[in-house]
Amino acid sequence: MPALEGKVALIAGGGTGIGRATAELFGQEGARVVVFGRRPEPLAETVDAIVKAGGVAAAVSGDVGSEADVARFVGTARAQYGGVDCLVNCAAVRLRSALLEISAADFAEVLRINLIGAFILTKTAAPAMRERGGGSIIHLGSALGTVAAPDFSPYVASKGGVHQLARAAAVELVQDEIRVNVVAPGTIDTAIGQGVPEFRRHLLKHRIPIGRAGHVDDVASLCLYLASDASKYMTGAIIPIDGGWTAS
Numbered sequence: 672m673p674a675l676e677g678k679v680a681l682i683a684g685g686g687t688g689i690g691r692a693t694a695e696l697f698g699q700e701g702a703r704v705v706v707f708g709r710r711p712e713p714l715a716e717t718v719d720a721i722v723k724a725g726g727v728a729a730a731v732s733g734d735v736g737s738e739a740d741v742a743r744f745v746g747t748a749r750a751q752y753g754g755v756d757c758l759v760n761c762a763a764v765r766l767r768s769a770l771l772e773i774s775a776a777d778f779a780e781v782l783r784i785n786l787i788g789a790f791i792l793t794k795t796a797a798p799a800m801r802e803r804g805g806g807s808i809i810h811l812g813s814a815l816g817t818v819a820a821p822d823f824s825p826y827v828a829s830k831g832g833v834h835q836l837a838r839a840a841a842v843e844l845v846q847d848e849i850r851v852n853v854v855a856p857g858t859i860d861t862a863i864g865q866g867v868p869e870f871r872r873h874l875l876k877h878r879i880p881i882g883r884a885g886h887v888d889d890v891a892s893l894c895l896y897l898a899s900d901a902s903k904y905m906t907g908a909i910i911p912i913d914g915g916w917t918a919s
């Protein structure tokens with residue numbers, strides 16, 4: 672039987688990169704999928720790909736930092752597919768700038784999307800999961816939530832916050848049989864991953880023992896494991912998928 676047969680999955684950031692690969696894999700594994708992001712076009716491409724492969728999917732466009740938009744996202748899954756069983760939060764932005772040159776407003780905007788967005792998604796999806804007797808929440812953290820690199824301070828701070836938010840949610844939501852885990856990639860071949868070529872070259876040469884970037888499918892497979900019942904004893908875990916970066 673497919674790993675997610677009968678389940679309903681929310682994928683925030685599901686129009687591109689890791690979110691898109693995860694949405695397509697979840698569709699192949701039997702989940703009905705709702706993808707979310709600001710731009711409708713990439714979301715429509717993900718839905719088309721899932722439907723062409725024989726799956727079921729819908730898209731909602733909105734901002735992860737808006738409670739009203741996230742309520743529409745979760746509400747669509749409940750109205751169209753009867754509830755919510757898993758959430759994968761891939762929505763994030765990364766700003767590159769020296770700490771001393773960033774305005775407080777720009778710093779706050781990264782936290783609003785990456786950290787407050789993770790909170791709003793968790794807070795809005797959890798009651799829908801509780802109605803189904805439990806669920807699985809997966810936040811995309813980062814190696815930069817564990818170690819730091821120069822010129823990414825709001826991203827580093829936001830991802831450290833996401834790691835701790837997930838732990839806080841895991842211990843609180845266990846009573847509702849909702850598991851909360853973090854997938855923490857190193858450098859993966861996507862728009863965010865490739866955005867800063869010289870940083871990436873430095874990482875691959877000096878920081879990543881495996882010596883190459885990861886693929887979106889590597890991360891999607893880990894999300895599938897965490898969404899499925901195979902991981903039913905895991906909650907509050909921060910799982911690196913970084914070619915050995917944070918171990919070295």
Ligand SMILES: NC(=O)c1ccc[n+]([C@@H]2O[C@H](COP(=O)([O-])OP(=O)(O)OC[C@H]3O[C@@H](n4cnc5c(N)ncnc54)[C@H](OP(=O)(O)O)[C@@H]3O)[C@@H](O)[C@H]2O)c1
Pocket residue numbers: 683684685686687688689690707708709710711713733734735736760761762763764784811812813814855856857858859860861862863864865
């Ligand atoms: N790729 C890597 O090397 C790497 C490494 C460590 C961690 N990660 C994490 O993995 C996750 C996925 O990133 P990715 O690599 O797949 O990059 P990506 O393709 O840029 O994905 C980010 C997604 O977030 C969405 N998004 C951004 N701001 C949003 C907002 N305000 N509201 C709703 N959606 C928003 C974007 O869609 P719209 O622009 O249409 O809204 C996009 O689909 C992120 O959390 C990232 O931090 C990636």
